[in-house]
Amino acid sequence: NAGVTQTPKFRILKIGQSMTLQCTQDMNHNYMYWYRQDPGMGLKLIYYSVGAGITDKGEVPNGYNVSRSTTEDFPLRLELAAPSQTSVYFCASSPRASGGGTDTQYFGPGTRLTVL
Amino acid sequence: AQSVTQLGSHVSVSEGALVLLRCNYSSSVPPYLFWYVQYPNQGLQLLLKYTSAATLVKGINGFEAEFKKSETSFHLTKPSAHMSDAAEYFCAVCPGYSSASKIIFGSGTRLSIRP
Numbered sequence: 001n002a003g004v005t006q007t008p009k010f011r012i013l014k015i016g017q018s019m020t021l022q023c024t025q026d027m028n029h030n031y032m033y034w035y036r037q038d039p040g041m042g043l044k045l046i047y048y049s050v051g052a053g054i055t056d057k058g059e060v061p062n063g064y065n066v067s068r069s070t071t072e073d074f075p076l077r078l079e080l081a082a083p084s085q086t087s088v089y090f091c092a093s094s095p096r097a098s099g100g101g102t103d104t105q106y107f108g109p110g111t112r113l114t115v116l
Numbered sequence: 117a118q119s120v121t122q123l124g125s126h127v128s129v130s131e132g133a134l135v136l137l138r139c140n141y142s143s144s145v146p147p148y149l150f151w152y153v154q155y156p157n158q159g160l161q162l163l164l165k166y167t168s169a170a171t172l173v174k175g176i177n178g179f180e181a182e183f184k185k186s187e188t189s190f191h192l193t194k195p196s197a198h199m200s201d202a203a204e205y206f207c208a209v210c211p212g213y214s215s216a217s218k219i220i221f222g223s224g225t226r227l228s229i230r231p
Contacts, residue, residue, distance in 0.1 A: 004159070040125065040223060040224070041223050041224075042120075042206060042208075042220075042221030042222050042223045042224060043160075043206070043221040044221075045219075090159055090160070092159070092160075104162045104165070105160075105162070105219070106161075107159030107160045107161065108159050109157070109158055109159050110157075110158075110159055
């Protein structure tokens with residue numbers, strides 16, 4: 001199993017450009033998440049999904065959009081990139097839609113995004 | 117509301133010395149607690165988790181953590197540091213029985229190992 005894969009690994013955007021960060025998992029997990037990690041900070045949840053067709057906002061959703069058309073894929077869209085969105089973005093997945101926080105999250109390797 | 121505080125953004129120990137990374141939490145309900153490790157240029161991976169069973173939790177790579185309700189702490193320890201332990205460590209808290217979307221991460225502690 002590849003686990004959670006993310007593309008691209010690195011990207012530089014100009015202010016106002018848009019892009020999609022791709023995330024795919026091959027573990028048939030129901031839950032998927034997008035986090036951002038700013039220097040010296042913990043992870044902040046952007047959006048999450050409990051299954052195909054269902055998404056919900058996390059702590060810092062402004063400036064982002066998501067979709068979940070399949071169990072495997074959970075792309076994150078930035079419509080109008082701003083310098084404040086410079087960060088490292090992590091996608092994660094976990095197995096169950098219930099069972100609480102006991103479910104281990106599996107993380108992808110991250111996408112390092114710079115907005116200039 | 118839940119929160120987690122990691123004391124010390126950077127900890128440096130000698131190879132073979134005790135590793136102690138501190139984490140204190142705040143939770144209005146019985147919490148689940150986690151330690152994750154992040155190696156350079158990689159995603160996070162779970163070291164160990166506390167889910168209201170045994171208070172002393174053993175994880176991978178020789179790490180363990182003890183849940184102390186009276187001190188609201190969940191410190192991570194390893195008896196003897198190895199060079200390969202150099203990484204960023206994150207403590208996280210989740211309200212018991214909530215979905216993982218409610219997990220709150222601490223700001224991280226960078227562990228350096230001196231030869």
